[in-house]
Amino acid sequence: MALAVGTVVLFGVTSLAARRYHALEERLAQEWRATADRAMVEGRPAAAIEAYRNALVHSRDDHRLRLRLAEALVAAGLVDEARSHLLTLWEREPGSAAVNRELARLAAREGDVGEARRYYHGAVYGVWEEDPEKGRREVRLELCELLVRRGANVDAQSELIALAATLPRESELRVRVADLMLRAGDPARALEQLREALARSPSHPHALAQAGRVSLQLRDYRAAERYLRRAASVRPGDASVRELLGLAVDVLAVDPFTRRLPSRERGRRAERAFQQAAARLEGCRSRPASLPGAEGTADLDALLEQSRDLATQVRKGRLRRDPDLVEAAMDLVFQIERATASACGAPAGLDAALLLLAGEAARAE
Amino acid sequence: MSGPSLRERLWASVSAGRLRTRDYLSEEQHFILVAVVIGLLAGLSVVCFRIAIEWSRLILLGSGLRPSWPRVVVVPTLSGLVAAFLVLRLFPRARGSGVNQTKAALYIYDGYIPFSTVVGKFLTSALAIGGGHSLGPEDPSLQIGAGLASALGRRLQLTRERVRLIAPVGAAAGLAAAFNTPIAAVIFVIEEVIGRWSAGILGAVILAAVSSVVVERWFLGAEPLFRVPAYSLQHPAELLAYAALGVIGGIFSLAFVKYLSRLRGRLEALPPWTRYLQPAGAGLAIGILGLAFPQVMGAGYEHIDLAMHQRYTWGVLAVLAALKLLSTGLSFSSGTPGGLFAPTLFMGAMLGAAVGDLGRSLFHPLPVAVGAYALVGMG
Numbered sequence: 001m002a003l004a005v006g007t008v009v010l011f012g013v014t015s016l017a018a019r020r021y022h023a024l025e026e027r028l029a030q031e032w033r034a035t036a037d038r039a040m041v042e043g044r045p046a047a048a049i050e051a052y053r054n055a056l057v058h059s060r061d062d063h064r065l066r067l068r069l070a071e072a073l074v075a076a077g078l079v080d081e082a083r084s085h086l087l088t089l090w091e092r093e094p095g096s097a098a099v100n101r102e103l104a105r106l107a108a109r110e111g112d113v114g115e116a117r118r119y120y121h122g123a124v125y126g127v128w129e130e131d132p133e134k135g136r137r138e139v140r141l142e143l144c145e146l147l148v149r150r151g152a153n154v155d156a157q158s159e160l161i162a163l164a165a166t167l168p169r170e171s172e173l174r175v176r177v178a179d180l181m182l183r184a185g186d187p188a189r190a191l192e193q194l195r196e197a198l199a200r201s202p203s204h205p206h207a208l209a210q211a212g213r214v215s216l217q218l219r220d221y222r223a224a225e226r227y228l229r230r231a232a233s234v235r236p237g238d239a240s241v242r243e244l245l246g247l248a249v250d251v252l253a254v255d256p257f258t259r260r261l262p263s264r265e266r267g268r269r270a271e272r273a274f275q276q277a278a279a280r281l282e283g284c285r286s287r288p289a290s291l292p293g294a295e296g297t298a299d300l301d302a303l304l305e306q307s308r309d310l311a312t313q314v315r316k317g318r319l320r321r322d323p324d325l326v327e328a329a330m331d332l333v334f335q336i337e338r339a340t341a342s343a344c345g346a347p348a349g350l351d352a353a354l355l356l357l358a359g360e361a362a363r364a365e
Numbered sequence: 366m367s368g369p370s371l372r373e374r375l376w377a378s379v380s381a382g383r384l385r386t387r388d389y390l391s392e393e394q395h396f397i398l399v400a401v402v403i404g405l406l407a408g409l410s411v412v413c414f415r416i417a418i419e420w421s422r423l424i425l426l427g428s429g430l431r432p433s434w435p436r437v438v439v440v441p442t443l444s445g446l447v448a449a450f451l452v453l454r455l456f457p458r459a460r461g462s463g464v465n466q467t468k469a470a471l472y473i474y475d476g477y478i479p480f481s482t483v484v485g486k487f488l489t490s491a492l493a494i495g496g497g498h499s500l501g502p503e504d505p506s507l508q509i510g511a512g513l514a515s516a517l518g519r520r521l522q523l524t525r526e527r528v529r530l531i532a533p534v535g536a537a538a539g540l541a542a543a544f545n546t547p548i549a550a551v552i553f554v555i556e557e558v559i560g561r562w563s564a565g566i567l568g569a570v571i572l573a574a575v576s577s578v579v580v581e582r583w584f585l586g587a588e589p590l591f592r593v594p595a596y597s598l599q600h601p602a603e604l605l606a607y608a609a610l611g612v613i614g615g616i617f618s619l620a621f622v623k624y625l626s627r628l629r630g631r632l633e634a635l636p637p638w639t640r641y642l643q644p645a646g647a648g649l650a651i652g653i654l655g656l657a658f659p660q661v662m663g664a665g666y667e668h669i670d671l672a673m674h675q676r677y678t679w680g681v682l683a684v685l686a687a688l689k690l691l692s693t694g695l696s697f698s699s700g701t702p703g704g705l706f707a708p709t710l711f712m713g714a715m716l717g718a719a720v721g722d723l724g725r726s727l728f729h730p731l732p733v734a735v736g737a738y739a740l741v742g743m744g
Contacts, residue, residue: 003517003521011409013413014584017412018584021419021420025419028423053671054428054429061588080675081675081676084736088674
């Protein structure tokens with residue numbers, strides 16, 4: 001009986017001691033954690049690391065604490081130790097989105113795109129403690145930015161398609177995604193996103209400019225001109241927008257292959273283009289030999305001879321009557337613009353418009 | 366006409382306040398029951414003991430990994446002084462780690478361990494370890510468990526043979542609760558304390574160990590002591606590194622044992638009055654070392670965890686292993702109560718991590734898992 005009573009008393013004493021001890025440990029862990037969080041906010045990762053370590057002494061199984069320690073270690077450049085803690089966490093919680101995200105960032109930092117992608121996917125499909133949609137979206141964006149930065153355009157495009165499907169109706173995000181799509185070499189989808197963004201924010205200056213730029217790339221010059229005109233009106237001081245607008249206007253004015261164009265107008269445009277290209281050729285050919293780009297003039301000489309041959313027929317106004325001559329003349333115009341661009345540098349004004357059309361023609365071939 | 370039923374006899378005994386289980390159970394059954402009770406009591410005591418160590422550490426050294434320098438120097442010195450006084454004047458059998466003392470009790474004194482030894486070991490070890498001496502709680506837990514068992518056995522008026530057998534049962538329970546590992550405790554006690562396998566004692570030892578761990582986990586949780594990072598063998602050449610670690614560990618262990626025995630001999634050769642001051646002197650030396658390397662103070666488990674997570678470079682790890690050897694020798698040889706388990710784990714972990722980190726530099730860019738080397742080093 002005495003033994004039973006003694007055991008019960010000891011059990012009671014132990015319970016009380018354990019309860020107070022755990023309460024003390026929890027309080028100390030919270031105090032150290034608060035100190036560490038403050039240090040991180042103040043931009044003192046070294047102090048934060050010390051405090052997080054002290055907090056961990058009193059709360060060894062707090063995975064959030066260990067995660068914060070890992071983040072502080074990364075901020076202080078102690079990557080190896082950070083990775084070690086993150087892997088410990090990952091072993092226990094492989095589905096933790098936050099842990100996967102941090103491991104992905106470490107891998108990205110070290111240039112291991114494959115591993116970074118694996119962990120980013122772990123984060124996307126993992127368990128988020130707060131706002132999972134936003135978390136997944138941001139992580140996917142990080143992954144896309146990494147892939148684009150590393151030139152993995154095919155992978156980036158597939159990730160961006162998946163990301164686009166989850167975007168909310170928020171212009172800024174769509175513009176950001178459109179920029180990435182453009183950098184990843186998918187202008188068509190980029191334009192879709194820009195249109196969505198402009199549907200909600202019709203006067204978004206960057207979206208308008210990008211939409212104009214992309215439309216030019218996609219050879220939709222009328223749409224480009226519309227977007228760029230709106231962009232110029234929203235932001236009149238933007239020189240690059242004005243330049244692109246000028247280019248779009250010139251292309252629309254000089255393109256003889258615009259659909260449903262009357263034959264006289266087509267001939268007139270071809271004539272104008274020919275005259276412009278010929279003048280460009282003359283100017284480029286007459287550059288002094290000492291200037292850069294002046295070498296390699298044999299091609300220019302050949303083109304000059306061809307243009308002089310054709311000039312006779314152009315002067316007679318035959319372009320307005322002979323569609324085949326229009327084709328031949330424009331072929332020569334495009335050759336001239338390409339050759340002079342490589343010999344004498346990027347053109348401006350109408351020549352730039354003709355060079356753009358030359359690129360389109362080359363792609364069509 | 367039949368006598369009173371079992372139920373009536375039980376009720377009569379309880380009413381009289383003298384329930385004697387041995388009246389209703391066979392001797393074997395009674396021994397097993399006592400083993401379980403010992404496990405419960407040892408578990409509760411060890412939980413209290415560990416909490417006492419942590420409370421002492423928090424009060425004396427503060428809650429951070431790097432205490433202020435006055436505390437680092439003064440606390441181990443004073444705690445050594447107080448512990449020495451308590452041991453020499455009040456609890457003479459509480460001196461040392463506890464394992465040899467338990468073995469001596471078992472083989473020389475038929476398992477007799479005074480209850481005052483349990484109390485003394487509890488108080489002095491908590492003070493010394495919590496005060497920063499380079500010692501661990503496992504060996505004292507073993508002795509506390511053995512002492513409780515011995516006291517209980519005598520209280521229950523067990524036979525002399527049973528009292529002798531009950532001490533290792535308590536030792537296993539105490540060690541199991543200290544390490545949170547019933548299997549390891551059973552094997553250790555049978556190999557190291559009892560010295561032979563005995564079917565008669567094995568069941569009781571296991572039951573007591575399991576009971577104490579259940580209690581310990583009830584109050585302190587079931588989480589392991591260390592959070593080991595993920596690891597795998599990256600290259601077959603790592604096996605050479607592990608082999609080298611084995612050799613280095615062997616040499617280090619030999620050095621440790623020789624150092625302990627020599628230092629202990631020298632300190633014991635000093636006049637008896639110096640024994641009041643030897644733990645304080647050891648504490649002062651540890652405090653001075655602790656100014657630069659506070660990791661060598663106390664049991665050091667939190668620093669083992671940091672070493673596994675690549676907190677230190679191989680140079681620092683090697684220094685920590687060496688300084689821990691030095692400080693543990695000072696604490697132990699001066700007679701400060703406390704155990705050697707934790708410090709040897711610390712030394713092994715630091716050595717292992719040092720080899721691992723050195724290997725990481727040599728085998729770069731292979732991601733060598735330093736934590737794995739620390740684990741192997743502890744083994």
